[in-house]
Amino acid sequence: MSKNGYDFYKRINLVGPLIPYGKVATYGQIALLCGKPDNARQVGYALRSGRTAEDFPAHRLLNNRGYLSGRNSFATPELQRELLLREGVPVSEDYLVNLKQFGWHHTLAEAEELYLRFTQLGI
DNA sequence: TAGGTGACGCGGT
């Protein structure tokens, strides 16, 4: 837990790597899995400000409309597109991904297991 | 301390 009592970023770094290869996830979805459904903006902020771990698949994150919106050198929409195409995720010329088909539809069990893990880690 | 900012999201038009 950080000095101000905030543990959101630690949770993010545990959730991110769970996004399956060949799938994408939304900022809001990650926030929800972190137990903070209203913190979608903070997920983007975490990446923008370099608070995410090395193994965080930043290219697999997009907004709720399916648009790639990376904002730093590690994940520009162009780079995200390149990486996603490489792992078999179709991305249109205007950086749009079909969330229905390639979104990560996590299960309730996965969400519950994460919550348990956070509790065990005290974060 | 107050106010501005934003890799967001939802609901309304």
Next chain:
DNA sequence: CACCGCGCCACCT
């Protein structure tokens, strides 16, 4: 569909 307004909330001046 698209566009807009507004709520959101940790961070940073």
